[in-house]
Amino acid sequence: xxxxxxxxxxxxxxxxxxxxxxxxxxxxxxxxxxxxxxxxxxxxxxxxxxxxxxxxxxxx
Numbered sequence: 001x002x003x004x005x006x007x008x009x010x011x012x013x014x015x016x017x018x019x020x021x022x023x024x025x026x027x028x029x030x031x032x033x034x035x036x037x038x039x040x041x042x043x044x045x046x047x048x049x050x051x052x053x054x055x056x057x058x059x060x
Contacts, residue, residue, distance in 0.1 A: 003032040
């Protein structure tokens with residue numbers, strides 16, 4: 001029962017952030033609460049790519 005609630009939460013949050021919602025729904029059903037840390041890391045990486053912080057360079 002908890003897995004279904006978590007999967008619904010992950011589905012809605014993934015839709016809001018523009019991430020693949022079906023993938024996070026399936027992860028919520030399979031892994032349950034353990035998928036929340038994975039989601040938060042993936043959301044942070046998604047945000048960094050969208051903003052442009054994915055390139056490392058040194059300013060001279």
